[in-house]
Amino acid sequence: MTDEPTPPAVTYGTYLKIEELLSLQQPRSAGPEHDEMLFIVIHQIYELWFKELLHEFDRAGQLLQRNESHRAQHTLKRILTILKVMVAQLDILETMTPLEFTSFRARLDAASGFQSDQFRQIEFVLGLKSEQAIQRFPQNSRPRTALERRYHEPTLWDAFLRYLAREGYDVPQAQLARDVHERVEPSNDLQRILVTVYTRDPKNAELCERLVDLDEGIQEWRYRHVKMVERTIGDKAGTGGSTGAGYLRGTVGRPIFPDLWEIRSQL
Numbered sequence: 001m002t003d004e005p006t007p008p009a010v011t012y013g014t015y016l017k018i019e020e021l022l023s024l025q026q027p028r029s030a031g032p033e034h035d036e037m038l039f040i041v042i043h044q045i046y047e048l049w050f051k052e053l054l055h056e057f058d059r060a061g062q063l064l065q066r067n068e069s070h071r072a073q074h075t076l077k078r079i080l081t082i083l084k085v086m087v088a089q090l091d092i093l094e095t096m097t098p099l100e101f102t103s104f105r106a107r108l109d110a111a112s113g114f115q116s117d118q119f120r121q122i123e124f125v126l127g128l129k130s131e132q133a134i135q136r137f138p139q140n141s142r143p144r145t146a147l148e149r150r151y152h153e154p155t156l157w158d159a160f161l162r163y164l165a166r167e168g169y170d171v172p173q174a175q176l177a178r179d180v181h182e183r184v185e186p187s188n189d190l191q192r193i194l195v196t197v198y199t200r201d202p203k204n205a206e207l208c209e210r211l212v213d214l215d216e217g218i219q220e221w222r223y224r225h226v227k228m229v230e231r232t233i234g235d236k237a238g239t240g241g242s243t244g245a246g247y248l249r250g251t252v253g254r255p256i257f258p259d260l261w262e263i264r265s266q267l
């Protein structure tokens with residue numbers, strides 16, 4: 001009888017793959033320039049938060065589908081807490097002066113957060129979908145496959161509308177069967193229902209408020225990002241090929257769930 005070798009005990013380092021993780025920050029500038037490390041680390045941290053957000057959005061959608069609204073709210077609370085941390089993290093990058101950034105910016109070539117597929121996936125989950133965003137990635141690549149899947153999936157708003165219908169609300173059929181590829185457009189019929197939710201149904205009004213928090217949280221991130229861009233590169237064009245701050249300003253302030261904002265003046 002041969003003794004099976006005992007597998008090595010799991011340690012902090014092996015469980016979290018610390019060696020691999022710490023080998024992933026590779027500055028490109030000569031020297032390298034001191035601030036490039038911060039730039040790489042913070043972007044990698046954002047990508048990890050994006051990954052966690054997507055994980056939680058999937059969960060929130062499933063919980064709504066199972067009518068577990070209390071748990072869905074709990075998940076949304078977690079998402080909002082992560083978003084707050086993400087917005088706060090921009091403070092760290094704002095300690096980098098324009099000259100410090102210029103010292104290595106040329107080494108980024110055409111790299112830009114504009115190419116973050118996970119950020120686009122989050123936009124897709126929230127109903128901001130675009131075929132163009134998919135086509136930027138090569139066929140059969142991980143980003144493209146993930147974006148294609150999310151492009152065809154119902155958005156968080158769709159999951160919410162279907163949940164409301166199961167709660168007994170007379171959500172218009174046109175809304176329940178809306179094209180999930182399209183952006184959410186305001187609907188007067190739906191707004192009438194949402195006003196009833198707010199005035200008579202505290203449980204679901206709370207859920208609506210968490211969606212408003214989410215909408216505001218994403219807008220807050222966009223606003224803080226564009227301010228950081230303005231103070232770091234002014235009106236220079238972006239490395240990703242856009243006009244830079246001008247392009248980004250156009251994405252700020254447009255609500256994701258317009259009906260939830262429209263009803264404010266009716267309450």
Ligand code: HEM
Binds near residue numbers: 042241248
């Ligand atoms: C010094 C720091 C930064 C500067 C100067 C900067 C600049 C820009 C610019 C100019 C754009 C427009 C697209 C283009 O490149 O042409 C952009 C887009 C974007 N950036 Fe940044 N960025 C910075 C930090 C970050 C960080 C830390 C993240 C976190 C992941 C990030 C994520 C994004 C995303 C997701 C977009 C696409 C936004 C959209 O299309 O709505 N950026 N950035």
